[in-house]
Amino acid sequence: MAPSAEELLRRNTVGINKETVSNVASTDFPGHFPGEDHAFTIERFRSAFSVQFHRNELNDASFSLIGIDASLANAFRRILIAEIPTLAIEDVYIENNTSVIQDEVLAHRLGLIPFNGGREGIHNFLKWYKKPEAGEDAYANSFDWNTVRLELNITCTVNPDASPNENDPLKAYNHAHVYAKDIVFVPTGRQVEYFSGENAIAPTNPDILIAKLRPKQTINLAMHMHKGIGADHSKFSPVATASYRLLPLIHITKPIIGADAEKFQRCFPQGVIGLEKITREEASKSGSGYEGHAGELKAVVKDSMKDTVSREALRHPEFEGKVKLGRRRDHFIFSIESTGQWDSDELFLEAVKHLKLKCKKLEQQVVNMVQ
């Protein structure tokens, strides 16, 4: 026996009430509802699942995954943040640093700068770096295919062309500010093939301020970049943010008319609630709640996706019993902002591949375990 559409909607809605949330847990398991078959089949999943794109730029993508459980959507989100590898500064060799920034703080700041470069080189040519064992040569494992060398050599000097009364340090001195763009990439070995011209390793945002200097202060250091994952250090995370929210639902159960409708509209962000004229037809229908209100304005839901679910509408007594707020349990609106080494849409695909590979390896391990 199939449940009614109404029942399906109820199961699929997380209730957002004035002070509480309700119906939070998934119930789509075999045995939960008598006589219903909730067994997993890939055909059933395929027919229920869909994707909708909202925005697709290099550094910012937004799309909806519909018909998927929170546990799976969350796995993709977690992999995006913590398990996709990127290249970042891991070792800093400080020759000289007379700036006011301490060595360790400077090293930490450098580590957090996102870098970009030829995709083929970053994704395929560069491989994992293995730290040498204790007692082994410190560079025993450093090769062109796992280590990228960068240098930062900068000294602040007095600008002889500036007026003696100049108060702005940027004009009075040369190199008063050290920016990410001052970092120089030193290609080694086969890196020339992958990282030359516009494919060179360079900071994604060249204007990141690293330190401030005064005349005669100097920074003189070399850096080694390695591949790593966000689980180890967030500097390796390929995303600035990767998050999802559930689709908001607004259900107007009883008509909201006239001045109330305008107030109702102001309870939501712009574009969520629209105002429509009540037609003569609606007003003539008895029991509709619109009787005798022809020509007045009524509130209608225009675009619930824009809602922030602030629950403001639930605070006003005039809307009590007239509106129900909720969220759709299986509609995830993802938003992914890449830091540059991957395209945002490509990143999600990579996360899906990563989960598949993880399962594949573990499946083999389970087979080995039983033997």
Next chain:
Amino acid sequence: MPGRTKAQDAASQDADMQDVPPSGQDEINQDAEMREDAEVEEEEEEEEEEVEPQRVRILPGSTDTAASFEFTDEGHTLGNALRYVIMKNPDVEFCAYSIPHPSEPKMNIRIQTYDGTAVNALKKGLSDLQDVCDVVAEEFWTKRQQFNSEQGIDR
């Protein structure tokens, strides 16, 4: 969670607890057998070079139909997703995961079945999860291409 109702006839919709199939758990403790299995397989692993270390093991006290598995270097990412697909298997009576201690990189999954072995339920879960990934990747890329061509994004 109530017991499985799939096999019941449509007439008796509200199943009595008596009608719930008996739990497949074996009363006898099979500890000793399980431990022996684990030792044998460890020795074989060490002979090969550069082989992936064994990251899954059956915990002591497990039986064929009620077993706990320990995954090394896995966390909530896989734990919760795997728990969900295993719970979707009608042969499974109970499935849950836990991370016993946050500073140990270990994740435990408990599976109890009505029918079939816990190991098979785990295998099915892992293969179902791979199928899900294929469907998600395919649908995602189709819709991405469609969106890009509609919006004139060329990449």
